[in-house]
Amino acid sequence: MxxxxxxxxxxxxxxxxxxxxxxxxxxxxxxxxxxxxxxxxxxxxxxxxxxxxxxxxxxxxxxxxxxxxxxxxxxxxxxxxxxxxxxxxxxxxxxxxxxxxxxxxxGDLVAPTKFGNKEIVFKQTESPNKPLEEKDKSKESESLKKEEAQVKEPNRRSARPSRVEERASDVAIAESAPAQTQKPTIADQAQSNQGAGSTQQHVEGKFKKIEAEQPTRSIWLIGSVTMVSEKSRQGLQEQTSPRALGLKEEQQKNDNAGRDQNKTLIVKRGKVDKNLVLQQRPFKSLPRSRQSQMSSQRHAETLIEESGSSLSLTIFNDALSPEDLEQAVIERSTDDSLVIALPNQRISYRIPSGWNEQQRPLRR
Amino acid sequence: MKSSIFFLNDDARILDLMKKGDEEALVTLYQSNRKMVTSFVLRNSGTSDDAEDLLQEAVIILWERVREDRFEYSSKLSTFIYATAQNLWRRRLARMKKEISVEFDEKIEANDDPSILDELVENERSKTIALALVKLGEPCKTLLMLFYWENSSMDEIAKRLKFANADTVKSKKYQCKKALEKILSDERI
Structure with missing residues (x-):
């Protein structure tokens, strides 16, 4: 093989x-x-x-x-x-x-607003500690009387149509009323919520005066409250505690009439002097639609109303006392902001654009 | 063994998936060893692409061993992968005639000795055969792949490719091999 x-x-x-x-x-x-x-x-x-x-x-x-x-x-x-x-x-x-x-x-999400070209100059013409001049005192008392008459006039309120708010957002600009139509102020509506305790009496003379002083327009603003002393902060905390709230409510009921305090300052608008009536009302008297806007104690719902000869600023805040209001001063006023200084706190406002163009009606 | 029970469980799970032919095991192995192998290759004159390629190959070698029952679990799978990657990289550098870095670790105790077949796979000749296989077409390509790559039996191939029986597969395989040899001999000319 x-x-x-x-x-x-x-x-x-x-x-x-x-x-x-x-x-x-x-x-x-x-x-x-x-x-x-x-x-x-x-x-x-x-x-x-x-x-x-x-x-x-x-x-x-x-x-x-x-x-x-x-x-x-x-x-x-x-x-x-x-x-x-x-x-x-x-x-x-x-x-x-x-x-x-x-x-x-x-506070609320409001974009920074631009103030118009025309100026509103808030000029403080008096010192907070200085006694009021006789003339100013008479103006203040007159203004107080007018306010009182507004509060005590229920028939006038029911006769008027409700005010149409310009915007339902944080800043509401209301249209001016026609000259012959009598409209209630929003502050009046708020007061009507309280109802009880008000004298249901018609005062003819006062009514006529108020008619002449009807606000031509108004605006809701939310002021930012800044506390300036420890005492006031504590006061606020006390105010927000449940027990303190109960006591506060009781106190408010007792002092309700006395709480509606006001103070008149002289402001200069352009070249014209005007009365600036600072008023304080209890938070409870705020209309319900506005109450929902309040998110914290750091805010102060405020209604600004302008009539022919005066400017009214109504602050709905329980933390203010009559003494506080008495000592109120305008700390700063610019084109788009206003700061009111009180003994224990400071309230700042941002004034929206359009407000200054006062001569033109906002809505027809 | 020092490794924790978690590592053992993880390895056992991967090996089980590999035995079942689930390729997801390769993805898991790749991701768990990527940092280690990349760092080694980058330290030894390689690039991240080299590391990626090397790790893929090491993971596939483990797959082959497991599928052929040639893998003995004597160390953690990561150790095996690292040792295989080192050996592959050493051979590649030798082929490229590059200086071997001193940073090579000591020989790691892992059963990663390549067989003669493993070494042949890396040759140029195997590349030519792989290309010829593509030219061969179906069903020869699949039949040869099932037999040489997946180590399937004649009966399994018959069932999968729908041949009558194992004998038919045998004769078909013979024909396919002859056809492949012909393609290769034609290419040589």
Whole structure:
């Protein structure tokens, strides 16, 4: 038998495949290796089979690598998408918190308003501690009488149509009334909520005077209250505690008539002097629609009414005492702001644009 | 072993997924070893692309071993991946004739010795065969892939490719191998 006729295990393709793919034991493997140690064609056959298997595996690896790359890219984009959503949600939360904080500290979300070209100059013509001049005193008493007459005039109120508010937002500008129509002021409406205790009596003479002094327009503003002393802050805390609130209510009932205090200052508007009547009314007398606007004790709902010869500023705040009001001074007045200083607190107003263009009716 | 029970559980879960043929195991392994391998490659004159490629290959080698029942769990999977990546990178650098960095770690105790077949896979010749396989077309490509890559039995292949029986698959496989050899011999000319 010649060398070429000799058969080797490499002639069995299945056994070669098993050897290449490592599907035989190490002992068997060593035996097979020994058998073909001197057979070069066998080794060549085995090498070819190994290369084939390696090539196919290479293809398998490449295919799997491509598939893995796609999966990783998809996973990455999913993660990015997830992070984007988390970032978006976080941004929304931060904005919401920011808005909440803004509302809490600075009141309602009113954009800064631009004051008109025409000026309203609030000029203080008297010292808070200086006694009033006789003339001013008479003006003040006259103004007080007018106010009293307004409060005591229920028939006049019912006869008038209700005032249309210019805007239902934080700043409401009301339209001026026609000369022949008698309209109640918003402060009057507020007072009518209280009702009890008011004298239901018609005073003819006073009525006529008031008719002449009807406010041509009015505006609701929210003043920012800044406490200036520890005492007043404590007073405010006491006021907000449940027990203190109960006592306060009782006290308010007793002092209700006396609480409606006012003070007249002289203001200069353009070149014309006007009376500025500062009034204080209990918070309870605020119309319900306005009460909802009050978000904290740091705000003071205020109604500004303007008539031909006077300007009335009614503050609905229980924290003010008659003594406080007596000592009120205008600390600062600019085109778009007004600051009233009281002994324990300071009330700041931002005057909206349009208010200054007083000669033109706001709505027809 | 120092590794915590959590690591063991995690490895066991990945190995189980691999045995079932779930490729999601590769994604998990890749992500958990990315930092370590990238840091190693960057320290040794490689780029992040090299690291990505190397890690994918190391993960696939583990997959192959598990699927062929050639993997022995003697260390954490991350250790195996790191050792395999190191060996692959060493061979690549040698092929590129680059200086081998002194930062190579000591030989890590992991059963990652490459077989003769593993080394052949990295040759240029295997690349040529892989390209020839694409030219071979179906069903030969799938049949050979199932046999050499997925280590499927003749019966499994018959069922999957809807052949009559294992003998039919055997004869078809023979024909396919001959056709592949022909493509390769034609390309040599």
């Amino acid at each position: 010649s060398e070429s006729d000799k058969t080797y295990w490499t002639d069995d393709p299945e056994l070669v495949e098993k050897y290449v793919l490592g599907k035989i034991s190490d002992v068997e493997c060593q035996r097979l290796d020994a058998e073909i140690a001197d057979c070069e064609p066998c080794k060549e056959k085995l090498r070819q089979e190994m290369e084939l298997a390696a090539g196919i595996r290479r293809y398998g690896r490449d295919t799997m690598k491509a598939s893995l790359k796609i999966k990783l890219r998809r996973e990455q984009s999913t993660q990015i998408f997830r992070y984007q959503w988390i970032s978006f949600a976080a941004a929304v939360v931060v904005i919401a918190i920011g808005v909440g904080v803004y509302r809490m500290w600075f």
